[in-house]
Amino acid sequence: MKWLTARLGLLFLLLLPIPTSCSSSFSAPPSGSLQLCHSDQSNALLHFKRTSSVTSFASSGCDRHSSPKTESWKNGVNCCYWDGVTCDKLTGHVIGLDLSCSGLSGTLDSNNSLFLLSHVQRLNLAFNNFSHSSISSKFGQLTSLTYLNLSYSSFAGLIPDIFGDLHRLTYLDLSSNKFYGQIPSSIFNLAKISHLRISSNRLVGSLPDEVSGLSVPAIIDLSDNLLNGTLPSWLFAKPSLLSLNLSSNQLTGELPEFQSKSLEYINLQKNQIHGAIPSSIFELVNITYIDFSYNNLNGSLELDMFSNLRKLKVLEVSRNGLSMKIDSHGNVTWPRLLSLGLSSCNVTNFPAFLRTQNDLRHLNLSHNRIPGEVPSWLWIMGRHSLQNLDLAHNLLTAVKPLPMDSLFFLDLYNNSIRGSLPIPPQSTKYFYISNNYLTGEVPSSICQITSLQILDLSNNSFTGTIPRCLLNFTTQLSVLNLRMNRFHGVIPDTFVRGISLRSLDMNGNQLEGPLPQSLINCKMLAVIDLGNNKITDTFPTWLGALQDLQVLFLRSNRLHGHIGDPQSRVSFPRLRMLDISHNAFTGPLPSRHFGNFKAMMNVGEENTGLRYMESPFYQDSMVVTMKGLEVRLVRVLTIFTALDFSNNTFQGEIPQLLGNLKSLRVLNLSRNSLSGSIPSSIANMSVLESLDLSSNKLAGEIPRQLTGMTSLSFINLSYNMLEGPIPQGNQFNTFSNNSYVGNLGLCGDPLSRKCGSDEAPQLPESFFQEEDDSEIGFNLKASLIGYGCGIIIGLSTGYLVFETGKPWWLVNRVEEKWGNKLKRIIQRHKRRKNP
Numbered sequence: 001m002k003w004l005t006a007r008l009g010l011l012f013l014l015l016l017p018i019p020t021s022c023s024s025s026f027s028a029p030p031s032g033s034l035q036l037c038h039s040d041q042s043n044a045l046l047h048f049k050r051t052s053s054v055t056s057f058a059s060s061g062c063d064r065h066s067s068p069k070t071e072s073w074k075n076g077v078n079c080c081y082w083d084g085v086t087c088d089k090l091t092g093h094v095i096g097l098d099l100s101c102s103g104l105s106g107t108l109d110s111n112n113s114l115f116l117l118s119h120v121q122r123l124n125l126a127f128n129n130f131s132h133s134s135i136s137s138k139f140g141q142l143t144s145l146t147y148l149n150l151s152y153s154s155f156a157g158l159i160p161d162i163f164g165d166l167h168r169l170t171y172l173d174l175s176s177n178k179f180y181g182q183i184p185s186s187i188f189n190l191a192k193i194s195h196l197r198i199s200s201n202r203l204v205g206s207l208p209d210e211v212s213g214l215s216v217p218a219i220i221d222l223s224d225n226l227l228n229g230t231l232p233s234w235l236f237a238k239p240s241l242l243s244l245n246l247s248s249n250q251l252t253g254e255l256p257e258f259q260s261k262s263l264e265y266i267n268l269q270k271n272q273i274h275g276a277i278p279s280s281i282f283e284l285v286n287i288t289y290i291d292f293s294y295n296n297l298n299g300s301l302e303l304d305m306f307s308n309l310r311k312l313k314v315l316e317v318s319r320n321g322l323s324m325k326i327d328s329h330g331n332v333t334w335p336r337l338l339s340l341g342l343s344s345c346n347v348t349n350f351p352a353f354l355r356t357q358n359d360l361r362h363l364n365l366s367h368n369r370i371p372g373e374v375p376s377w378l379w380i381m382g383r384h385s386l387q388n389l390d391l392a393h394n395l396l397t398a399v400k401p402l403p404m405d406s407l408f409f410l411d412l413y414n415n416s417i418r419g420s421l422p423i424p425p426q427s428t429k430y431f432y433i434s435n436n437y438l439t440g441e442v443p444s445s446i447c448q449i450t451s452l453q454i455l456d457l458s459n460n461s462f463t464g465t466i467p468r469c470l471l472n473f474t475t476q477l478s479v480l481n482l483r484m485n486r487f488h489g490v491i492p493d494t495f496v497r498g499i500s501l502r503s504l505d506m507n508g509n510q511l512e513g514p515l516p517q518s519l520i521n522c523k524m525l526a527v528i529d530l531g532n533n534k535i536t537d538t539f540p541t542w543l544g545a546l547q548d549l550q551v552l553f554l555r556s557n558r559l560h561g562h563i564g565d566p567q568s569r570v571s572f573p574r575l576r577m578l579d580i581s582h583n584a585f586t587g588p589l590p591s592r593h594f595g596n597f598k599a600m601m602n603v604g605e606e607n608t609g610l611r612y613m614e615s616p617f618y619q620d621s622m623v624v625t626m627k628g629l630e631v632r633l634v635r636v637l638t639i640f641t642a643l644d645f646s647n648n649t650f651q652g653e654i655p656q657l658l659g660n661l662k663s664l665r666v667l668n669l670s671r672n673s674l675s676g677s678i679p680s681s682i683a684n685m686s687v688l689e690s691l692d693l694s695s696n697k698l699a700g701e702i703p704r705q706l707t708g709m710t711s712l713s714f715i716n717l718s719y720n721m722l723e724g725p726i727p728q729g730n731q732f733n734t735f736s737n738n739s740y741v742g743n744l745g746l747c748g749d750p751l752s753r754k755c756g757s758d759e760a761p762q763l764p765e766s767f768f769q770e771e772d773d774s775e776i777g778f779n780l781k782a783s784l785i786g787y788g789c790g791i792i793i794g795l796s797t798g799y800l801v802f803e804t805g806k807p808w809w810l811v812n813r814v815e816e817k818w819g820n821k822l823k824r825i826i827q828r829h830k831r832r833k834n835p
Contacts, residue, residue, distance in 0.1 A: 035092030037079035040116065045085070045094070047113040049073050055105045055129065062101035062127050069102045086122070093119035100149070105129040108155075110136045122147035126173070129154050135174075137162050147171040151197065154178065159198075161186050168192060175199040175221065183222075189213040197221040199245065207232050214238065221245040223267065231256055231273070236263075246271065247291065255297075258284055265289040269316065272296055277322075282308055291316040293341055298322060303342075303351065304332045311335065318343030318364055326351050343367045343390070350375055359385050366392040366411065373398040382407070391415070392432065401425055408451070409617070412436070421462070427451060430617045434458040434481065442466070447473035454618050458483035458505065465489035466506075471518075472496040479618050483529070484508040491530075493518045503527040503620055507553065515540050524548055526613070527620050531555040531579065539563040539585065544571030550599070550613065551577045551636075553622065555644065562587035571596045576641045581625065581668065585648040589674075591655035600641050600661040611638045626666045626690040627714035642666035646692065649673055654693075659684040670694040670716065678717075680705045692716040694742075699723070702746075707732050718742045725755045 054068045069084035079094065080087035086096030094117050108114070108130045114123075115138040123145060131154040139148070140162030146169060156178035163169070163186040172187070175197045182205035183198065190196075190213045199221045206229025207222075214220075217238050223245045230253030235244060243265035251268070254275030263284050269291045276299035277292065288311050298321035306315055312335050317324070324345035330352030339362035340354075347368040354360070355377055363386065374391065379402040382389070387406050392413035399417055401410070404425040414435040421438055423445055424431050431449075434456045441464030442457065453476050462485040470480070471494045483505045490513030491506065501522045511533040519525070519540075526548050535557040541564050543549065552575060563585060566572075576599050613620045613636045621634050624642050633640070641664050650672040658667075659681025667685070670692040677700035678693065688709055694716040701724035702717065712731045716739055723745025726732070733749075740746050747755040 035080075035087070035090065037085075037087060037094065038092055041094045041119075042079040044113040044116040045073060045079055045082070046075065051112070052104050052106045054103045067102075068104070069099055070104070088119070091119075095119055095144075096122040098122070098124040099128065100124045100126040102128060105131070108133040108136065110138050112136070112138075115139075115141065118142065119144055121145060121168075124149040125153055126150065127152045131156075134158070135160055135162070140165055142166070143168070145169055149173040150177070151175040152177075159184055159187075159203075163187050163190060166190065171195040173197040175201070177201055179203060181205075183207075191215055194218040194240075198225075200224040202226060204228070206230070207235070210234060216240045219243040222249070224248040226250060228252065230254075231268075233257075233259075236260060261285060263287055264311075267291040268295065270294040274298065277301065277317075282306070284309065286311060288312060289314040291341075292320065293318040293343075295320050300325065303327070304353075307332045307334045307353075309335065313337060314339040316341035316364075317345065319367070320344065322346070328352055330355060338362070340364070350378060354378065355381055357381060361385055361406075362388040364388070364390040366390045366394070368394055371395040371397070374400070376400070376402065379404060413456070421446065421457070424449060429476075430454045432456045434460065434483075436460055438462060440464070442470070444469050446470065450474045450476075452477055453500075454479040456481040456618075457485070460485055462487060466492055466511075468492040468494050472499070475499050477501055478615065479503045481505045482509065487511060490514070491516045491535075495519055495521045497521045500524055502548075502615060503618070505529045506533065507531045507623075509533055511535060517542070519543065520545060522546070526574075527551040527622075529553040529622060531557070533557050535559065539580065539590075541565075541567055541571070544568065544593075544596070546572075548574060550574050550638075551620070551622065553577070553579045554583070555579045556582040558584065560584040560586070563590040563593065565590075565592050566596055569596065574599045576600065576638070577622075577624070577636075577643075579624065579642070579644040581644045581646040581648070583648055585645070585650060587650065588652040589645065589650055589655060589658075589669075591657045594655065594657050594661060597661060600643070600664050602663055612636060613638055624666065625668055628692070628716065639663070640665055642668075644668040645672070646670040647672075651675070653677075654679050654682075654698075656681045658682065662686060664688055665711075666690045668692040670696070672696055674698060677701075678703055678706075678722075682706065683708055685709065687711050690714040693720070694718045696720050701725070702727055715739050722746050726751065 049070045054070065072083040073079070079085055080092065084098040085094060087093065088095050097117065097120055105128065120142055121144050126149045133155055134157035135150070135155055137160055143165050145166055148169060148171065151173045154177065158181040159174065159179050161184035163184060169190055170192050172193060172195065176199065178201065180202040183203055185208065187196070188208055188211040193214055194216050195218060197219070203225040205227065207227065209232050211234060218240060219242060224247065227249040228251060231251055233256040236256045237259040239260055239262060241260050241263055244263065245267040247267045248270040251271040251273060253273065255273060255278055257278050258280040261284060264286050265288060267289065272295065274296040277297060282305055287309050290312070291314065293316045300323045302325045304327050306312060315337065316339065318341040322345050324342055324347055326347055326349060328349055332353060334353045334357070336359045337357055338359060340360065341364040343364045344367040347365060347370060349370060358381060360382060374396060383404050385406060386404065388409040389407060390411045392411045394415050396412065396415040396417055398419065399412060399422050401422055401424050404427060407425050407427050408429040410424050410428055410430070411432045413432045417433065417436040417438060419438065420440045421442055423443070426449060428449055429451050430453060438460040440462065442462055444467045447467065447469035450473060452474060455477065456479065458481045464487065466482065466487050471492050475496065475498045478500050479502060484507065486509065488510040491511055493516035495516060495518040499522055502524050503526060505527065507529045512535060514537040515535060520542060523546065525546050527550065529551065531553045532555065537559055538561040539559060543552065544566050545568070549572060559580065560583065571593065573596065575597055619635050621632065622636060623630055623632050625644055626642065643661070643664060643666065646668045652674065653676030654669065654674055656679045659679060662684055664685050665687055667688060667690070671694070674696040675698065678698055680703040683703065683705035686709065689711050691712060691714065698720040699722065702722060704727045707727045707729040710730055715735055718738065718740060719742035722743040725748040726740060726746055728749065735750065737750050740751060747753045
């Protein structure tokens with residue numbers, strides 16, 4: 001989890017002091033015997049100031065009171081006294097330049113006057129914004145450099161192989177930029193380097209099997225890249241190595257034996273490392289931090305073996321294939337831990353040694369097989385220290401949290417907890433207790449936890465009405481998830497101004513009445529899911545004023561009437577997913593709204609990289625109908641767009657304007673009363689994957705332009721009045737009969753009727769399907785993750801009808817409806833033959 005990584009990273013900074021990026025580690029010395037700054041170097045600095053701009057650019061790594069150091073650079077003043085400038089006391093040469101956190105922006109090309117400072121030994125440009133710059137080869141000519149920090153400067157491109165002559169370099173930091181490609185081999189040949197950081201880039205390739213340099217490394221950090229290959233043994237053999245961070249890469253292979261006894265910090269989380277943990281790790285007498293989580297490690301270990309590491313503060317081995325044997329008596333003396341992660345370690349009881357871990361801040365025992373009640377001693381142990389407690393995915397049946405001072409994260413998701421809702425400690429900010437067996441009403445006392453930012457009570461059996469205070473008790477609440485319970489009554493119209501609510505999910509309850517107008521006060525709302533309730537109202541055009549709204553799900557309610565015109569020209573500007581299916585809407589499709597759905601038009605956003613709709617500590621998930629199935633999206637990409645107006649009574653033609661939604665991926669207009677032809681403009685939807693126009697009254701030919709939609713993997717045009725040849729080519733060559741059945745005028749592959757034939761059309765057996773299966777009293781749905789077996793369910797139901805002879809009311813109803821339909825079909829066919 002991001003929160004755990006960040007927390008543990010900050011923790012290590014406390015355990016292992018290192019030079020900070022933005023400290024004035026080489027500021028100007030006091031006055032005394034300093035020589036005057038050389039004019040050529042003073043002029044070079046002033047020229048750099050003139051060619052650089054100062055912006056309000058700020059970084060989280062900078063003090064908020066940071067000011068541009070170049071403000072003090074003025075003519076007539078000895079440059080040795082300028083902010084960020086250090087001179088040699090004897091020669092007057094500029095030997096140090098610290099411009100970190102100065103708000104500088106612009107380019108740093110090879111002609112930049114900084115490269116005239118040939119005597120500079122320490123250069124710090126961190127936390128600025130050189131967003132259009134690559135690393136110039138001129139850096140390689142600054143042969144006096146011992147310290148080079150270009151981190152957080154928005155540098156980009158390949159890292160050039162310029163380090164061959166920088167023999168004095170001891171500190172190199174290129175982290176948190178936009179570098180890609182391989183790490184230059186000359187970096188691994190630097191003999192004196194002690195601090196090497198190139199984390200948080202897009203670097204690829206494998207680490208060398210052997211190196212001639214890096215003889216005295218203290219810290220190596222190559223985390224958060226795309227490095228692959230196996231772990232070279234030399235990394236674990238350097239006698240001076242204190243810290244090794246290779247987390248969040250794609251490294252494979254097994255862990256080598258640990259030969260360096262000086263190691264204090266090792267982080268290999270989020271790779272693909274497999275095999276056993278070598279026994280040599282228990283000889284690292286100085287180790288304080290171990291993180292092997294999210295790999296493929298396996299084997300069986302006794303947890304108490306780690307107790308011999310007397311300086312250990314952090315132990316994270318979660319989400320591997322390890323089986324951890326736990327001493328249930330706690331007879332072994334452990335060091336005082338700050339963090340323990342044993343998720344997915346086949347743990348069956350709470351480790352008894354935790355009773356004495358009064359300094360523990362983070363405890364993760366999720367995805368194990370721990371049964372019964374959470375012991376009271378756990379709350380007592382962590383009363384003054386525990387901040388994060390994750391017990392999700394266990395077999396817990398009861399929990400009675402006691403007052404605590406520091407707990408802000410509590411996850412009890414997916415257990416077997418029964419009874420009423422347990423109220424978390426007052427300090428809790430993030431509370432997850434979904435997928436349990438909780439019953440009864442939600443007590444209003446939950447509203448006393450005014451620090452709550454995320455409250456997830458979904459997938460339980462809560463009853464009663466939603467407490468009015470739940471929607472206005474705190475302005476900090478960001479996520480409220482009440483999905484899949486048994487709440488009834490109206491949604492309280494009590495949303496207050498200034499609330500931080502980003503995601504509201506009440507899907508799958510028995511809520512009724514109108515939509516609460518006070519939702520308009522939630523200016524930060526990105527997700528609203530009120531589907532599968534009994535809400536009675538018209539379409540909430542007024543929600544279009546929410547400028548951040550991206551997902552609006554109102555399916556399967558009692559909404560009705562025409563969809564009115566938008567109330568402004570910028571209505572729903574960021575909406576990506578709209579589902580109003582299974583309601584009673586009438587009238588034409590809302591073409592004017594389509595013209596405002598700007599987020600469904602911008603295909604170019606795909607080039608910005610894949611991102612998910614999520615916030616810290618929470619990721620949105622939802623169910624969408626696509627490719628004929630209901631699919632649960634556990635994580636939702638921001639480029640995913642969907643429009644579902646199916647199962648209503650919309651009439652009239654499909655507007656050509658719909659084709660402007662060029663970034664749409666799912667379009668479902670099925671089971672309405674739409675007429676006219678299929679607009680050729682749909683072919684403009686170049687990324688559309690699923691198109692369903694079935695069960696309407698569409699006529700005319702299928703536009704041949706649709707064959708250019710190479711992303712289309714599902715199409716359903718069945719049960720319309722289409723005619724003429726089915727277009728051929730590209731994706732259309734992969735679609736089956738089911739895409740076209742019920743259109744008696746269509747011909748050509750994959751149908752059996754050939755074009756130009758005068759034969760009466762053969763009625764496909766599948767045409768016996770009801771036009772509106774809700775009229776005959778049943779509606780089968782396959783609610784699936786990924787691919788499903790809906791056809792098997794359908795066939796099984798049909799088999800029961802004809803094998804058992806029941807239910808005859810259904811058979812009779814189908815025969816009656818089919819007789820009338822058959823008469824209409826024969827008459828229509830005769831008219832076509834004899835116009």
